[in-house]
Each structure stands twice: as structure tokens, then as C-alpha cells.
Amino acid sequence: MEHSSPAGTTYLNYPKGLWSWVVTLDHKRIGIMYLFSVLFFFFVGGVAAILMRMELFKPELVYGSPGQIFKDAGAYNRALTYHGVIMVFLVIIPMIPAAIGNFVLPLQLGAKDVAFPRMNLASYYLYLTGAVLAVLTMFLGGVDTGWTFYTPYSVDRATNATLMLTAAFIIGFSSIFTGLNFIATIHKLRAPGQSWDRLPLFVWSIYATSIIQVLATPVLGLTLGLVAFERIVGVGIFNPAMGGDPILFQHFFWFYSHPAVYIMILPAMGVINDVIPVFSRKPIFGYKAMAAAIFGIALVSFVVWGHHMFVSGQTSLAGFIFSLITMFVAIPTGVKVFSWVATLYKGSIHFDAPMLYAFGFLFVFVIGGLTGVVLATMALDIHLHDTYYVVAHFHYVMVGGTLFAFMAGLHYWFPKMFGKLYNEAAAKLSCFLIFIGFNLTFMPQFIAGQLGMPRRYFNYKPEFTIYNEISTIGSFCVGLGFFMALCYLVYALFYGKKANSNPWRSLTLEWEAASPPPLENFRTDPVVTHGPYDYVGEKV
Amino acid sequence: MKFDFSSVLPPAATELAHSWDHLYWFLFIVCVVFFAVVMVPLAIFIFKYRKKPGRKTDPIAHNTPLEIVWTAIPTVIVMIIFAWGWLVWRDMVDRVPENAMEVHVVAESWAWTFQYSDGRIEKNRLVVPVDTPVKLKMTSKMGDVLHSFYVPNFRVKKDLVPGLYTQVFFTSTKVGRNIFFCTEYCGLGHSAMWGEVVVLSKPDYQMWQYGKDVPLPEWIGVGGLAERMKAGEASGLKEKSLFASVSAESAENMKDRGKILFRKMGCVACHSNDGSTSIGPSMKNLYGSERLLAGGESQIADDNYIRQSIENPQSKLSKGYEDKLMPPYPGHLSELELNALVAYIKSLQ
Numbered sequence: 005m006e007h008s009s010p011a012g013t014t015y016l017n018y019p020k021g022l023w024s025w026v027v028t029l030d031h032k033r034i035g036i037m038y039l040f041s042v043l044f045f046f047f048v049g050g051v052a053a054i055l056m057r058m059e060l061f062k063p064e065l066v067y068g069s070p071g072q073i074f075k076d077a078g079a080y081n082r083a084l085t086y087h088g089v090i091m092v093f094l095v096i097i098p099m100i101p102a103a104i105g106n107f108v109l110p111l112q113l114g115a116k117d118v119a120f121p122r123m124n125l126a127s128y129y130l131y132l133t134g135a136v137l138a139v140l141t142m143f144l145g146g147v148d149t150g151w152t153f154y155t156p157y158s159v160d161r162a163t164n165a166t167l168m169l170t171a172a173f174i175i176g177f178s179s180i181f182t183g184l185n186f187i188a189t190i191h192k193l194r195a196p197g198q199s200w201d202r203l204p205l206f207v208w209s210i211y212a213t214s215i216i217q218v219l220a221t222p223v224l225g226l227t228l229g230l231v232a233f234e235r236i237v238g239v240g241i242f243n244p245a246m247g248g249d250p251i252l253f254q255h256f257f258w259f260y261s262h263p264a265v266y267i268m269i270l271p272a273m274g275v276i277n278d279v280i281p282v283f284s285r286k287p288i289f290g291y292k293a294m295a296a297a298i299f300g301i302a303l304v305s306f307v308v309w310g311h312h313m314f315v316s317g318q319t320s321l322a323g324f325i326f327s328l329i330t331m332f333v334a335i336p337t338g339v340k341v342f343s344w345v346a347t348l349y350k351g352s353i354h355f356d357a358p359m360l361y362a363f364g365f366l367f368v369f370v371i372g373g374l375t376g377v378v379l380a381t382m383a384l385d386i387h388l389h390d391t392y393y394v395v396a397h398f399h400y401v402m403v404g405g406t407l408f409a410f411m412a413g414l415h416y417w418f419p420k421m422f423g424k425l426y427n428e429a430a431a432k433l434s435c436f437l438i439f440i441g442f443n444l445t446f447m448p449q450f451i452a453g454q455l456g457m458p459r460r461y462f463n464y465k466p467e468f469t470i471y472n473e474i475s476t477i478g479s480f481c482v483g484l485g486f487f488m489a490l491c492y493l494v495y496a497l498f499y500g501k502k503a504n505s506n507p508w509r510s511l512t513l514e515w516e517a518a519s520p521p522p523l524e525n526f527r528t529d530p531v532v533t534h535g536p537y538d539y540v541g542e543k544v
Numbered sequence: 545m546k547f548d549f550s551s552v553l554p555p556a557a558t559e560l561a562h563s564w565d566h567l568y569w570f571l572f573i574v575c576v577v578f579f580a581v582v583m584v585p586l587a588i589f590i591f592k593y594r595k596k597p598g599r600k601t602d603p604i605a606h607n608t609p610l611e612i613v614w615t616a617i618p619t620v621i622v623m624i625i626f627a628w629g630w631l632v633w634r635d636m637v638d639r640v641p642e643n644a645m646e647v648h649v650v651a652e653s654w655a656w657t658f659q660y661s662d663g664r665i666e667k668n669r670l671v672v673p674v675d676t677p678v679k680l681k682m683t684s685k686m687g688d689v690l691h692s693f694y695v696p697n698f699r700v701k702k703d704l705v706p707g708l709y710t711q712v713f714f715t716s717t718k719v720g721r722n723i724f725f726c727t728e729y730c731g732l733g734h735s736a737m738w739g740e741v742v743v744l745s746k747p748d749y750q751m752w753q754y755g756k757d758v759p760l761p762e763w764i765g766v767g768g769l770a771e772r773m774k775a776g777e778a779s780g781l782k783e784k785s786l787f788a789s790v791s792a793e794s795a796e797n798m799k800d801r802g803k804i805l806f807r808k809m810g811c812v813a814c815h816s817n818d819g820s821t822s823i824g825p826s827m828k829n830l831y832g833s834e835r836l837l838a839g840g841e842s843q844i845a846d847d848n849y850i851r852q853s854i855e856n857p858q859s860k861l862s863k864g865y866e867d868k869l870m871p872p873y874p875g876h877l878s879e880l881e882l883n884a885l886v887a888y889i890k891s892l893q
Binding site: 076077078081148150154155156157160161244245247250251284285286287288289290291293315316317320323324327328331332334335338339341342345346347348349350351352353354355363366367370371374375377378380381382383384386387389390391451454455456458459460461462463464465466467468537539540 | 552553554564567568571574575578579582583585586589590593594595596599601602603604605606607610611614615618619622623625626628629630631632633634636637638653686687688689690692694696699700701702703705706707708710723725726727728729730731732733734735736738765766767768769770856859
């Protein structure tokens with residue numbers, strides 16, 4: 005580990021050479037590698053989505069007629085499986101913690117790196133290995149179980165699932181290592197003066213996320229491992245013909261996968277927590293309540309998994325308990341949303357791209373969260389479960405929530421990561437396209453779902469056509485918006501105006517390092533003397 | 545009834561569906577209100593406090609009364625939502641009507657089999673009389689995968705699990721055809737695996753039961769457009785009547801069939817049907833009774849208990865019978881035969 009890189013160098017150009025990246029122990033380089041990988045897989049998963057939406061533009065088409073993308077339901081089912089697996093495991097879960105967190109966290113703490121740099125690199129290679137294996141299954145015939153791998157289908161009927169399950173198992177370790185690393189880093193590597201109450205809320209959210217990653221992911225690994233075991237060896241854990249219980253799989257699976265969605269949203273909330281104060285020149289409203297809410301949400305997330313299983317055959321008593329506790333998640337979430345709006349009060353609001361994405365986040369996340377309360381209402385879930393209402397809900401929180409917050413974070417920290425500024429007008433336009441397109445894509449799906457359109461349907465009844473048509477048009481708008489973003493960001497990498505160390509005049513510690521930072525982050529060891537959001541009596 | 549595109553919910557074809565709709569609209573209003581409570585101030589603040597040269601910010605970061613209010617009010621509201629949701633659930637799922645007409649449902653990839661107590665078998669179509677409580681005992685074929693039975697017009701849904709009975713019930717108040725979908729992903733035929741719940745007037749139902757053809761009622765909501773579109777395409781025969789179905793398997797009703805199986809499969813060797821002592825427990829008055837199991841716990845003998853005792857007797861050994869080894873019967877009986885046996889045993893009261 006270098007302690008003093010040559011003057012004038014940044015982590016991007018020192019040490020030199022491709023091999024130095026391959027074996028890097030630098031958290032910033034690892035973060036960038038994650039960033040590019042996540043964005044690559046986002047586009048792959050996005051292509052699958054566009055193909056699905058093209059197929060769904062018209063109902064009940066005969067192969068060969070215009071608009072019929074997939075040869076048969078099998079091809080469509082594989083597309084939906086890859087869309088889900090790629091987006092959930094390769095994109096949304098690692099997106100903010102691994103791609104942004106790796107880069108930003110040590111800088112925000114005033115540290116030189118994370119606590120375990122080698123483990124960090126291992127985490128990246130585990131991710132990459134799992135990702136390659138998962139994508140490899142595509143070329144071996146494909147998997148069509150859906151990303152949820154429900155039994156008995158995944159045991160009895162699915163092809164190539166064992167390899168995909170192994171890939172997910174491996175990626176799980178990437179997540180666990182990242183979580184362990186971040187917890188240790190936050191505890192042990194804070195700069196002098198960086199007391200717990202001066203931590204940026206992004207750090208708090210990463211902390212809570214890391215706890216979930218460490219506690220919940222092993223359960224997923226074991227569960228998927230059991231399915232693979234059953235496929236290979238033939239024990240009847242989940243197979244009723246051998247005395248097993250298919251519903252047991254669902255309990256195991258959702259025990260991880262519900263907390264997993266909080267792995268997705270808590271870092272997103274963390275980004276918003278950091279962006280809103282900077283661009284309204286005000287301290288965040290209710291810092292302590294915000295931090296407490298993060299942990300409240302994380303804690304409650306472990307005991308609500310059965311709200312995915314109201315109609316699966318679990319008892320009414322179980323449903324009662326899960327519905328009741330799920331309602332409690334809404335309270336701290338509401339506190340956070342109200343606090344974000346309150347932060348703007350008597351501020352001075354700047355409309356740069358990160359803030360526009362934050363506003364977009366508020367709009368779509370509130371819709372996603374409220375429809376979550378609808379689904380948590382036991383009786384309502386009977387009609388809405390496994391319909392497009394659920395699809396719309398989770399896209400509003402995962403895409404609207406996590407992805408919008410990621411875009412806010414990416415635009416906020418881009419100058420720090422690359423030392424360049426992107427074209428603000430292009431960013432605003434693309435944000436607008438993505439926002440409009442996103443709502444066009446998913447709002448009609450609420451209606452299609454409550455009218456009865458089931459999910460994972462290759463063909464649907466003609467009565468649902470108009471909602472699908474609007475949704476497909478929206479998806480193209482979103483695709484265009486992201487393509488634009490790709491263009492101006494890549495352009496900025498090479499030809500963007502040089503950024504100074506703190507273009508946003510932010511008070512968090514990472515902005516005291518150069519843009520981009522040198523290998524060791526800070527040329528002189530930082531000392532923290534104020535809170536992260538102490539914007540007091542600012543003029544503009 | 546014509547499908548009304550201006551509505552955003554399927555037509556409600558049962559009383560409980562109306563009950564569901566009331567709860568839904570309450571939630572919808574709550575959502576709109578909270579959305580406005582967040583978005584309106586957001587919009588106002590964005591406009592009012594937009595960056596202006598020379599403006600000083602006011603670093604307000606606390607307001608305890610406000611924070612208490614915005615924690616307490618949502619808490620109260622979600623508790624109301626939970627409670628109302630629980631009550632409607634209880635009515636829709638737990639409060640099974642007395643004397644409901646029972647129909648067995650067996651799902652497989654990718655078709656539905658409906659088995660009526662009179663022995664009649666129908667594929668992909670459930671025929672019931674209007675204003676009559678109907679209870680569906682559902683399972684997926686052993687060796688098959690999960691399916692889910694979903695009737696949007698009734699707001700009814702439940703998964704079908706191999707090796708287990710699950711249940712839904714409804715009382716339809718409208719004569720007509722209601723589409724049902726499979727709504728648990730099950731592979732290639734998942735979106736093709738739909739069917740209809742045909743609700744006939746009581747006279748028409750009687751005619752159909754006794755082998756007379758009756759006219760098919762109109763679609764309620766989804767299904768109608770699909771049919772009109774198909775009618776425009778195909779020149780083939782358009783189904784106008786509901787043909788009464790009598791299959792060879794339905795020669796005897798379910799209980800009689802179960803009785804034959806009870807003898808044929810050798811159950812009678814160890815279990816009496818009249819209360820007399822034998823090697824195994826008697827089947828008389830078994831259904832609904834509290835069974836003391838070998839491990840010490842007790843269980844009510846419901847449909848699942850009987851089914852599991854047949855398929856995997858070691859899991860349900862009664863106290864006092866631990867050394868009597870009942871052979872298991874998985875795979876020897878089809879789902880329909882299993883349903884018939886359960887129906888017979890239930891009748892021994």
C-alpha cells in the first residue's frame with residue numbers, strides 16, 4: 005500500500021498499467037470497476053426488459069406476426085428470468101453499496117482505504133465470477149424459473165438452474181464480504197474528530213445495509229444451495245413427492261429476499277440524505293431521527309417476509325402477524341420522506357442534476373412506498389398478489405427508488421471520481437426523459453394488475469392491451485434517456501471541463517480530497533471539525 | 545354485461561368483492577392524501593425557496609411537535625388499515641359458510657380439473673349455481689408444480705400446492721361467466737392456463753346437472769372482448785351452449801367412489817367404518833375430531849390430516865398405534881381418487 009503517491013497523480017493514473025488495476029487494492033479503483041460492471045449488466049438486463057416490453061405490446065400474438073419477438077413462451081420465460089436475476093443480483097443490490105460506497109465511504113470517513121483491502125478485491129472478483137457464470141447459463145440453454153426459483157419448478161422442471169444457483173451463491177459472498185468490510189471500516193478507520201454524530205447519513209445507511217448483507221445473505225446462499233443439492237442428489241427437502249415442503253422454500257427464500265430489498269433502498273436513502281442538504285444549502289432535518297429510522301427500517305425488515313406469502317398456503321395467523329409488522333415499516337419511512345421535504349424549507353434550492361434526480365426519487369418512491377402499504381393489507385393482497393400491480397410496486401421502489409438515487413449519486417460524485425464535469429443541460433434533459441418514461445412505463449401496470457392481469461404472462465387477454473401499449477412506449481422513453489446519459493457521461497470522461505475539488509460546495513469530508521483523489525486519498529491527514537450538514541445562514 | 549373501460553377494477557360479482565372494493569377505495573384515498581401531503585409542500589418549497597441571489601437560508605433542522613405529529617398520525621392510520629384489512633381477510637378466507645357446496649380442484653401443467661361431489665368431472669370450467677356458497681378444495685397434482693387459482697371478479701386467489709389442500713370459497717351473486725387465471729408461474733403454459741367460472745341461475749344449474757344443455761351466459765368483464773375478437777377471426781363453431789358433461793369416471797358420486805376405493809385399496813383390512821375396533825383407528829366420526837398423536841401433540845382431523853395420513857402415515861401416527869405399521873400410499877392413488885376417499889371418510893359421521 006503506497007503511502008505517498010507522486011505529486012500531481014491521481015488514483016486513475018498512478019499506479020500505471022492494466023495489471024495494476026487487475027490486482028489493485030485501492031477502494032477507489034475497485035469502486036470504479038464495480039461501477040462499470042454494474043452499468044454493463046444494467047444495460048444487459050435493460051435489453052431483456054425492452055424485448056419483453058416489445059413482446060407485450062400486443063396480446064396473444066401468433067409467431068411471425070409483427071411485434072412477436074419471442075419464438076414461444078419458453079423464450080419469454082427465460083428473458084424474464086434473466087431480467088430479474090441480472091437486475092436484482094448483479095445490478096440493484098451492489099449498485100450503490102459496491103459501486104458508490106466503495107469509492108465514497110473511506111473518503112467520507114477520512115480514511116486511506118477500507119479495513120480489509122484484499123477482501124475488497126476478493127469481493128469484486130466473486131461478483132464477477134458469479135456474474136459470468138450466471139450469464140454463461142444463457143448460452144447453455146438458459147434458465148426459466150423466474151428470479152425467485154420457486155420449488156418444485158426449480159427442482160423438477162428447470163434446466164441449467166444448478167449453475168445459476170451456484171452463481172447466485174458465489175455472488176452472495178461478494179455481498180457478505182462488502183458488508184463485513186464496511187462495518188469494520190466505519191468502526192475503526194474514522195479520522196480524528198469524526199465522531200458518530202458527525203457521520204454523513206450516507207455512512208449510516210451503508211452501515212445498516214452492511215448489517216443486513218452480513219446477516220441475511222447467508223440464508224439465501226444456504227437456501228439456493230439446498231435447491232441445488234436437491235437437484236443433484238435427489239433429497240426431498242422441498243419436493244412433496246418425497247415428503248418435502250415447497251412452501252418451506254418460500255419461507256427460506258423470502259427471509260433473505262425481503263431484507264434484500266432494504267439492501268437496495270437504504271443506500272439509496274443514504275444518497276438522498278447527502279444530496280438534499282448540499283443542494284438546498286441547509287442541514288438535513290432531524291439528523292438523529294433520520295439515523296434511527298434507517299436502523300428501524302433495517303431491523304423490522306427481518307420479520308416481515310411472510311407478506312410475500314399471504315396466499316401461498318401459510319396460515320391466517322401467520323398472515324396476521326406479517327401484515328401487522330409490515331405496517332410498522334411505513335412509519336420510519338414516512339419520517340424520512342417528511343424530513344426530506346422539511347429540509348427544503350427556507351433553504352436555497354439549486355436545480356443541478358443530482359437534485360433533480362432527488363426530486364424524481366421523492367415522487368416515485370412515495371408512490372412505490374404507498375402501494376407497498378396497499379399490498380401489505382392482507383385482504384387487498386388476495387386480489388393483487390402475482391398481478392402487474394406488484395410488478396408496478398416493486399419497479400417504483402427499486403427503479404424509481406434505488407436507480408433514481410443512484411443517478412443522483414452518480415451525478416453528485418462524478419466530479420470527485422473522474423475530475424470532470426458533465427454537460428448539465430444534457431443531464432437535465434435525460435433526467436426528464438427517464439422520469440417521464442419511467443412513469444409511463446409503470447403507472448399503467450398498476451391498473452392492468454388491479455384489473456386482473458397476472459404477472460409472468462407471455463400472452464394476455466385483449467382487455468389489457470391499452471395499458472401494455474402505453475407501458476411499452478414508456479420503456480422506450482426510459483431507454484432513450486439512459487442512452488443519452490451514457491453518451492454525455494462518456495463524453496465528459498474524455499472531454500469534460502475539469503472539476504475542482506468541491507464543485508458543489510459540500511461540507512462532507514470526501515470533498516476535501518482532490519478531484520480525482522490521489523491513491524492515498526488525502527495528502528495531509530484530515531481532521532474533522534464540523535458536522536456533515538452544517539450549512540448555517542448561507543447566502544445562495 | 546359489457547366490460548367498462550372507464551372502471552379500474554373488475555366488476556364485483558360477489559358480496560365480498562364489494563367489501564374488498566370498499567377497503568381498496570379507502571386505501572386509494574389514503575394514498576392520494578399522503579401523496580398530496582408530501583408533493584404539495586415539495587412543489588411549494590421548490591418554487592418558493594429556489595436559489596435567489598442574496599437570499600439567506602434558515603438552518604431549521606428540528607421541530608419536535610411536527611416530528612411527533614408526523615410519526616403519530618401515520619401510526620394510527622396504518623393501524624386502521626391493518627385492522628380493516630384483517631377483518632375483510634377474515635370474512636374472505638376464515639369464515640367459511642356453512643353447507644357450502646364443495647368442489648375439488650386439481651391443477652396440473654397446464655390444465656384444471658374440477659371434480660364435483662356428484663362425481664362429474666369438468667376440465668377448465670367450473671359450473672356453479674348463483675347465490676350459492678361454493679367451497680373449492682384445491683391441490684396440484686403430485687409431481688407437478690405450484691399453480692394459483694385467481695378469479696378477478698370474485699377477488700379470490702389461492703396457490704395450489706402438490707401434496708396439500710388449500711381452499712377458497714365464494715358466493716356469486718351474478719349470473720355470468722367469470723374468467724380465472726393461473727397466477728403462479730408454472731412454465732410454458734402459464735399464460736395459457738385460464739378457464740371460466742360459469743355461474744348459472746338455479747333452474748339452469750339443475751338442468752345442467754341432470755344432463756340437459758343450457759345456454760351459456762354472458763361474460764362479466766374480461767373474456768368478453770377476447771371472445772368477440774376471436775369470433776371475428778374464426779369461422780368455426782361458436783360455443784353458444786353449456787354442454788352438460790358426463791364422463792365415464794363420474795358414473796358414481798364421490799362418496800360412493802370413495803367407498804369402493806376404501807375396500808379396493810385394502811383400507812378395510814385395518815380400519816372399520818362403523819366404530820368397531822380393528823388394527824387401526826376406525827374412520828367413523830374421525831373427521832373433525834381431535835386426534836392425539838404418538839408424539840403427544842393433538843391435531844384436528846381435517847382434510848389435510850386425512851390426506852397426509854394416507855400418503856405418509858408415519859407423520860400422523862395416533863397414540864396407541866405406534867407399532868402398527870400402516871403402509872404409505874403415495875402414488876397409488878390419483879388426485880381424484882384421493883379426493884373421493886377423503887369425501888367418503890368425511891361422510892362417516
